[in-house]
Amino acid sequence: MKLLSGDRPRSKTLSAVLLLILFGLLFAPFLFPGTRSLDTAARICIFIVLVASYDLLLGYTGVVSFAHTMFFGIGAYGTALALVNMGPSYSAIVVGTVCGALFAGALAFVIALFSLRVRAIFFAMMTLAVASAFMVLVSQLSGFTGGEDGLSYRIPREMTPGFRLVKEKLSGVRLNGKLITYYVVFFSSLGLFLILLRMVNSPFGCVLQAIRENAFRAEAIGYKVVRYRSAASILSAVMAALAGSLMALWLRYTGPATTLSMDIMVDILLMVVIGGMGSMYGAVIGTVLFLLTQSYLQNLLGLLQESLGSLPIVSEVVSPERWLLWLGMLFICSIYWFPKGIVGRLRGT
Amino acid sequence: MSNNLFKPRIERPSLSQVIDAKAPLFLVPVLMLTGLLAIGSGSTWLTLTAAGFAMGMMIFIMASGLTVIFGLMDVINFGHGAFISLGAFAGFTILGLLGSWIENPGITMNLGAVFLAIAFAMLVTGLAGYGFERLIVKPVYGQHLKQILVTMGGLIVTQQLIYVIWGPDEVVLVRPTAFQGSFVVLGAAVEKYRVLAIAIGLALFVAMRLVLNRTRIGLLVRAGVQNGEMVEALGYQLRKLFLTVFMVGCALAGLGGVMWGMYQETITVHMGAGVMISVFIVVIIGGPGSIEGCFIGAMLVGLLTNYTGFLIPKLALVSTILLMGAVLMWRPQGLYPVVKTH
Numbered sequence: 001m002k003l004l005s006g007d008r009p010r011s012k013t014l015s016a017v018l019l020l021i022l023f024g025l026l027f028a029p030f031l032f033p034g035t036r037s038l039d040t041a042a043r044i045c046i047f048i049v050l051v052a053s054y055d056l057l058l059g060y061t062g063v064v065s066f067a068h069t070m071f072f073g074i075g076a077y078g079t080a081l082a083l084v085n086m087g088p089s090y091s092a093i094v095v096g097t098v099c100g101a102l103f104a105g106a107l108a109f110v111i112a113l114f115s116l117r118v119r120a121i122f123f124a125m126m127t128l129a130v131a132s133a134f135m136v137l138v139s140q141l142s143g144f145t146g147g148e149d150g151l152s153y154r155i156p157r158e159m160t161p162g163f164r165l166v167k168e169k170l171s172g173v174r175l176n177g178k179l180i181t182y183y184v185v186f187f188s189s190l191g192l193f194l195i196l197l198r199m200v201n202s203p204f205g206c207v208l209q210a211i212r213e214n215a216f217r218a219e220a221i222g223y224k225v226v227r228y229r230s231a232a233s234i235l236s237a238v239m240a241a242l243a244g245s246l247m248a249l250w251l252r253y254t255g256p257a258t259t260l261s262m263d264i265m266v267d268i269l270l271m272v273v274i275g276g277m278g279s280m281y282g283a284v285i286g287t288v289l290f291l292l293t294q295s296y297l298q299n300l301l302g303l304l305q306e307s308l309g310s311l312p313i314v315s316e317v318v319s320p321e322r323w324l325l326w327l328g329m330l331f332i333c334s335i336y337w338f339p340k341g342i343v344g345r346l347r348g349t
Numbered sequence: 350m351s352n353n354l355f356k357p358r359i360e361r362p363s364l365s366q367v368i369d370a371k372a373p374l375f376l377v378p379v380l381m382l383t384g385l386l387a388i389g390s391g392s393t394w395l396t397l398t399a400a401g402f403a404m405g406m407m408i409f410i411m412a413s414g415l416t417v418i419f420g421l422m423d424v425i426n427f428g429h430g431a432f433i434s435l436g437a438f439a440g441f442t443i444l445g446l447l448g449s450w451i452e453n454p455g456i457t458m459n460l461g462a463v464f465l466a467i468a469f470a471m472l473v474t475g476l477a478g479y480g481f482e483r484l485i486v487k488p489v490y491g492q493h494l495k496q497i498l499v500t501m502g503g504l505i506v507t508q509q510l511i512y513v514i515w516g517p518d519e520v521v522l523v524r525p526t527a528f529q530g531s532f533v534v535l536g537a538a539v540e541k542y543r544v545l546a547i548a549i550g551l552a553l554f555v556a557m558r559l560v561l562n563r564t565r566i567g568l569l570v571r572a573g574v575q576n577g578e579m580v581e582a583l584g585y586q587l588r589k590l591f592l593t594v595f596m597v598g599c600a601l602a603g604l605g606g607v608m609w610g611m612y613q614e615t616i617t618v619h620m621g622a623g624v625m626i627s628v629f630i631v632v633i634i635g636g637p638g639s640i641e642g643c644f645i646g647a648m649l650v651g652l653l654t655n656y657t658g659f660l661i662p663k664l665a666l667v668s669t670i671l672l673m674g675a676v677l678m679w680r681p682q683g684l685y686p687v688v689k690t691h
Contacts, residue, residue, distance in 0.1 A: 064497045114674065120493045121425045122637075125629040129673065132626045133666045140663045262622070269501060321517065325509035332502040335495055336488055 003194060005201040009281055014346040018281060021288055029182060030173055042182055042250045044291050045189035046243050051271045052196045052283035053239030059277035060200050061232040062212030064120060066265055067127035070134045071108065071237040073259035075100040075244025077138070080151045080254035088154040097245040101238045108237035112230035135260045150255020159184070159249070185246050192242060197280050199235065208232055209278070270331050276341025285342050290327070297323045373684040377648050384656040395537035397655045403543035405651025406550025407612065411605030412628045412635075412643050413557060414598025420574040420638020420687050422591045423493075424486055427500040429602055429628065431507035432474045432481075433621030436603025437610035438515050440470035441522055444611075451525045459525035463545075463611070470607045471600040477507070478599025482592055508618050519617040528611075546608055553601075554644055561640065570594060574638055574687055627654070630669050634676045636683025645684055646676075 009015040024031065028041035054068050078100020079093060086092035115126045139148050157163055163177035173179070199205055207228050210218040219225045248254045267290065275286020298320040305319050338345050362370070381398060388394045415429050443466040444451060450462040485503040489495040523529070528542040561567035572580045573587055581587050602621075609624060610616040631650050635642025650669050657668040676684065 058494075062494055064494060114677065121419075121497065122633060124427070124497050125425070125633060126673075129626050129630050129633075129670055133670045136666045137663070266501070266505060269498065270505075273498060322509055322513060324505060325513070328502055328505035328509060332485065332499055332506065335499045335502065339495070 005194075005198045007197055007201045007280070009347075011346045011348070014281060014343060018284060021284060025186060029179055030170070033173055038178070038182060040291060040295065042185050044288055045186050046246045046250065047271070047287045047291065048284050049189045049192045049196070049243040049246070050240055051268055051275070051287050052193055052280050053236045053243065054268050055272050055277060055280060055283045056196060056200060056208075056239070057232055057236040058272055059279065059282070060205060060212060061208045061229055062120070063229060063233065064124040065127040065233065066124060067111065067131040068236070068240055068268060069260050069262070069265045070131040071104040071240035072244040072247070072264070073134075073138070073256070074104040074107065075241030076248040076254045076259040077145060077151075077244075078103065078241065079245040079248040080153060081145075083153040083155060083248075084151055088156050090156055093155070093245075093249065097242065100245055101241040104237040104241035105234045108234045109230065112233050131265070132262070135256055138260060139256050146255070148256060150253060150258070152253045155181075155249060155252055181250060185250050188246055189243075192239060193280070193284075196239060200280060204228075204231075212278075270327055273331055274327070274334055274341055276343030278340065279343045282341050282343040289342070293323065293327065297326065301326075373642070373645050376684075377645060377652070380649055380652050384652065387656065387660060392535065392537035393659070395535060396539060397659055398652065399537075399539040399543050399547075401652035401655035402648065403540075403546040403612075403651070404654060405648040406547050407605055407608045408624070408627050408631055408651060409550055409644055409647035410553055410608060411602055411624065412631045412647060413553070413640060414601035415628060416632045416635065416637055416639065416643045417570065418595055418598045419632070421570060421577070421594055422490070424490070424496060424595075425500070425637075426486065426598075427497055428481065428485070428503035428507060430621035430623075430625035431504045431511070432477065432599045432602035433606035433609065433624060434511055434616070434618050435477060435507065435621075436470040436474045436606030437616040437620060438511055438520065439473040439603065440466035440607030441520050441610060441616055443469045444522055451523075454526050456527040459527040462525060467604055467607050470603040474603030474606070475596045475600035478596040479592070481507075481599065482595045486595070504622065508622075511618050519615055521615050522611075524611055524614060542612060546612065549608065554640075557640055566590070626666070627669065630673050634673055634683060636680075636685045636687060638687035639683065639685040642683055642685035
């Protein structure tokens with residue numbers, strides 16, 4: 001319980017689902033063999049951290065930012081650039097990750113200085129503008145960042161599929177470097193997630209929630225709202241950058257489409273809101289649900305389309321490419337009717 | 350006794366106050382002059398300036414609705430971009446149907462086709478705006494966080510519905526014959542279409558100012574922006590007024606979408622969300638709720654984008670962010686802060 005910082009799931013179903021996810025991810029290479037499913041599992045781990053760090057800002061502090069993918073991208077590019085320029089070594093990974101996280105934190109601080117004093121709507125608009133400008137800048141500075149094509153690089157040999165830990169297979173799975181990378185990603189994500197959980201359940205997190213509920217009153221009690229909001233946005237930026245570094249390590253490729261695009265930002269929003277704002281477990285549920293839906297709702301819609309093939313408009317609406325339409329509607333409905341998301345429902349609040 | 354009567358005294362503003370109040374008006378000429386000095390060549394500068402004004406006018410068309418909606422009801426519609434795309438698609442459908450009018454070399458037929466397309470696009474986006482306000486904005490009115498989120502949701506759904514209706518491919522269309530090519534003015538090439546864009550934008554600005562300053566509904570809108578509660582206390586239904594303004598704002602987004610689409614000659618579902626970045630910057634620079642500020646902001650952004658696009662192409666979008674930063678350092682509430690009295 002100490003590991004969960006006293007924030008227990010408080011619902012049997014939720015605990016069961018969370019345990020299922022934890023063990024599913026822990027034994028993913030053995031339960032779901034295959035490159036594709038391992039990739040999905042790693043993506044889920046990384047996105048849980050990314051979405052949870054966004055929840056720190058949106059769900060706990062009540063600040064809407066559209067620049068979260070920018071920080072994610074900064075982390076990814078930090079690691080990528082270090083690996084490109086310093087060669088595939090562990091020191092490059094450490095240097096890149098630390099630099100990325102520091103830069104993300106500093107940039108978040110500057111943006112906070114400029115815009116957290118103004119109202120929520122302006123902050124949202126400004127972060128949107130800054131993030132877009134950053135993305136354009138990254139894709140245009142092609143000499144430095146690889147432009148639209150992004151960067152491909154090598155990582156230390158022990159983390160590549162070519163490296164064998166032992167000759168034998170374990171229950172049909174090769175123990176190679178890819179597996180090591182997966183567990184690096186898994187345990188780092190788990191660690192970061194627990195740190196985030198610790199943060200939101202600390203007195204600091206309590207103040208953040210007070211600010212979310214009533215900023216004016218929080219200020220009146222004596223908490224400097226701007227300072228706490230800035231701290232929250234810096235911490236969430238640093239966490240996002242660390243998640244980005246994990247992404248760079250896992251994909252061995254970093255480009256604007258995988259780290260910076262607005263589509264990812266929209267995905268993150270959907271995950272947080274559908275999973276449940278204001279609860280770290282919401283980030284877990286939302287991420288898993290979203291990423292699985294992304295792969296499997298399309299199949300389901302495909303089946304539906306086949307059975308409805310004759311109707312002109314309807315068959316277009318249920319076509320597999322339109323999965324985002326349905327998630328978008330679910331998103332709007334969840335804001336209206338269950339603003340605490342799935343986790344709120346399960347906890348009965 | 351009569352000599353001791355206190356007379357009401359209206360202090361004349363000091364010179365510095367007058368200058369401070371009028372200062373935003375000088376920004377556009379100052380920027381144009383700086384641009385001329387930086388570029389050096391007069392004809393290039395003229396071409397870029399015309400392009401900048403045309404772009405600014407189109408951004409103004411799209412931003413004006415957004416800023417009035419915000420001023421009146423404190424609602425920022427993050428789904429505004431979807432209406433830009435929707436308008437472009439609706440307008441292009443009409444232009445596609447009127448193919449023979451477009452290829453006709455006469456300017457009357459061309460203008461007719463363009464205005465029909467604009468009318469249809471505004472009708473479609475206006476009606477869509479009605480649905481959007483009722484379904485998306487109304488239930489979360491007054492709750493900013495939810496509003497931002499739910500209008501983002503509306504953006505996603507509307508974009509997907511555009512895919513459903515028009516298919517996932519981008520639409521390419523050539524401009525009407527009369528608006529292809531360019532005039533040569535003082536040795537500088539000025540695209541004909543840009544002249545049309547400037548004309549429509551200016552007409553809209555004048556019309557909006559007239560409506561806001563000279564008509565009863567404009568009076569109510571301005572009063573609503575300053576003090577909504579008082580307007581309601583006087584017996585006017587602000588929510589109904591707001592619905593009208595919201596629909597007009599969406600229709601203007603549709604108009605801007607058609608104009609922008611014809612400017613680019615290619616339209617995609619994401620074009621609206623792309624141009625929204627500039628629209629938001631313009632709204633912030635101008636001071637949300639202010640038409641005049643929005644107009645000046647749009648001109649500044651249009652000109653600056655074109656100047657930097659020529660001088661340092663990689664920094665075109667970044668330069669507008671820097672402009673926004675500079676304006677906010679100078680005037681944290683935007684160029685023309687809207688005075689709220691409640």
